[in-house]
Amino acid sequence: MLDIQNLSAAYGKATALENISLNVMPGELVAVLGPNGAGKSTLLKAISRSLSSQGTLTFEGRSLHNVATENVVGLGICHCPEGRRLFPELTVAKNLQLGAYLRNDKQAVADDMQRVFELFPILSERGSQIVSTLSGGQQQMVAIGRALMGGPKLLLLDEPSVGIAHRLKMEIFAAIQQIRSRGVAILMAEQDAQSALHIADRVYVLEHGNVAQTGFAKDLAQDDRIRRIYLGLD
Numbered sequence: 001m002l003d004i005q006n007l008s009a010a011y012g013k014a015t016a017l018e019n020i021s022l023n024v025m026p027g028e029l030v031a032v033l034g035p036n037g038a039g040k041s042t043l044l045k046a047i048s049r050s051l052s053s054q055g056t057l058t059f060e061g062r063s064l065h066n067v068a069t070e071n072v073v074g075l076g077i078c079h080c081p082e083g084r085r086l087f088p089e090l091t092v093a094k095n096l097q098l099g100a101y102l103r104n105d106k107q108a109v110a111d112d113m114q115r116v117f118e119l120f121p122i123l124s125e126r127g128s129q130i131v132s133t134l135s136g137g138q139q140q141m142v143a144i145g146r147a148l149m150g151g152p153k154l155l156l157l158d159e160p161s162v163g164i165a166h167r168l169k170m171e172i173f174a175a176i177q178q179i180r181s182r183g184v185a186i187l188m189a190e191q192d193a194q195s196a197l198h199i200a201d202r203v204y205v206l207e208h209g210n211v212a213q214t215g216f217a218k219d220l221a222q223d224d225r226i227r228r229i230y231l232g233l234d
Contacts, residue, residue, distance in 0.1 A: 001185055002047070002154055007055035009039075009046050016042040017053070018209045024154065029180045031196040031217065032189045033230060034206035039046055041082050043206070044156045045160035047187070048072055048079040050108045055076075059154070069092050074102050076153030080160065084143040084187075087134035095131055095142050099149030115182075116145040119175050125160070139170025143173065155179065157188040161195065173199055193230035199219045205230075 009017040017039045032040050045051035049069045057064045059075060067075070075144050078099075086095050098150040100109045117124035120141040126134065129144055140160060147155055160176065161169045173195050180186055180199075190196040197203065197217045205213040205226070213220070220226045221223060 001028075001060060002059045002187065004047075005056035006058060007046060007053055009042050009051055009053040011042075016209055017046065018225075019055070019210075020134040020211055021205075022204050022211065022214070023151075024185050026153075027106070027180070027183050027185055028201050029176070029199060031200035031203045032187065033196060033203055033205060034212075035191070037208075038206040040124055040206055041158050042209075044079060044081075044187070048077060048156060050079070068103065073150050076151065077156065077180045078147040078150035078152035078154075080143050080147040080158060082158040082162070084139050084147070086131050086139060086142055088130070090131060091128050092131055092134070092142055092167040093127040096123070096145050096149050097113050099146035099150070104149060108151070112149055112151065116148055119148075119161050119178060120145060120171075124181065135165075135168070137164040137172065140164055140168075140172060143177075144172070144179075148179065152184055154185045154187065157186060159189055160193060161190060161192045169195070193226070197226075204221075 004023065005021045007017055007020040020043060032043060034040050042051060046053040049064060049067055049072050058078060059233065064072060096113060103109050123141055123145060124140060131139060160172055176186065177199050188196065197220060200217040203215060203217050203220050204211055
């Protein structure tokens with residue numbers, strides 16, 4: 001579905017990614033792990049075309065390099081960014097509706113709204129509430145829901161658990177598993193390695209803008225280096 005070969009990206013003269021190669025298969029949940037500054041967010045921005053890059057970047061066989069960000073969404077790639085980037089003075093319902101701004105299939109949009117409410121029941125109760133008054137975890141649910149309203153084939157999740165209370169974090173990871181079970185492929189950048197390894201199929205570990213390690217999540221969860229550095233286990 002998504003194929004990346006030798007992808008590089010920079011902020012001015014500072015290289016953020018260097019010759020990254022990875023892929024995501026249909027229906028797969030792939031986690032990208034690494035410390036702050038490793039290039040995780042940059043990778044997702046390059047895929048959604050909010051950041052220019054060099055290399056080969058294809059989605060369902062089509063190059064994304066000359067595709068505008070809004071047209072990337074139209075192809076079926078929806079990005080839930082780090083920091084949520086919601087419209088804070090709008091209601092929950094309005095934020096969710098804005099996720100479907102490119103869609104004309106009204107009944108399908110209504111059906112997807114209902115699926116978001118089933119995924120995150122608290123949002124159904126808070127539909128008329130201003131987003132800025134929600135907790136951090138509830139705002140993250142809105143951000144994920146908004147991305148789902150775009151009707152993604154591939155969902156890009158950037159640090160979905162950062163700054164969220166443990167209980168809500170577990171709810172969000174459970175919801176991510178449900179999204180994947182519906183056939184949506186997911187590429188998730190995450191610092192909580194333990195939770196990510198628990199739900200992912202495969203993992204890429206980024207360090208200093210390079211792929212340092214890759215493999216099946218179940219294998220990396222037993223890897224001594226991963227356990228020591230990312231899980232804090234001996």
